[in-house]
Amino acid sequence: MKVNRNTQVIVRLAAEKSEHARRRVIEAITEMQRDGTAVNFNTVCAAARVSKTFLYDPKHSDLAQQIRSLRQLTPQSTATKSIRTNKSDSAKDAQIARLKERVRTLEEQVRSLKDENELLYGKLSHSSLAHTLPLQSVG
Secondary structure: OOOOOOHHHHHHHHHHHHHHHHHHHHHHHHHHHHHOOOOOHHHHHHHHOOOHHHHHOHHHHHHHHHHHHHHHOOOOOHHHHHHHHHHHHHHHHHHHHHHHHHHHHHHHHHHHHHHHHHHHHHHHHHHHHHHHOOOOOOO
16 A cells, blocks of 8 residues: 655755745844844854754855855954953053053062071071081180
């Protein structure tokens, strides 16, 4: 007994599902570009709710190529980038100031320890001389 399977419906539903996923990817990429969000395979997969396998599939090579090309572009506008650069410069300046202060403190500590060391060496040599000198008889 042969069973007649109607696979046309299954194939059509699979194609529709793939087309819906494709539209979600295109919408996600467009939205990410508009928002200035970084476009890469991970972010697109998460935003479009698709797998990386879907994007790497040869049927969707145009989407993968688009993501690769957008991945090379900077995700932020130059105005936003300059603000972040200024913040970054401010943070660097603050760190430099902290490190200079630390160096100054450590140099003072080294100077103090050297002075103390000299004093101790002086005491040590004085006590060594006292012990090594022959006892003189009082006479």
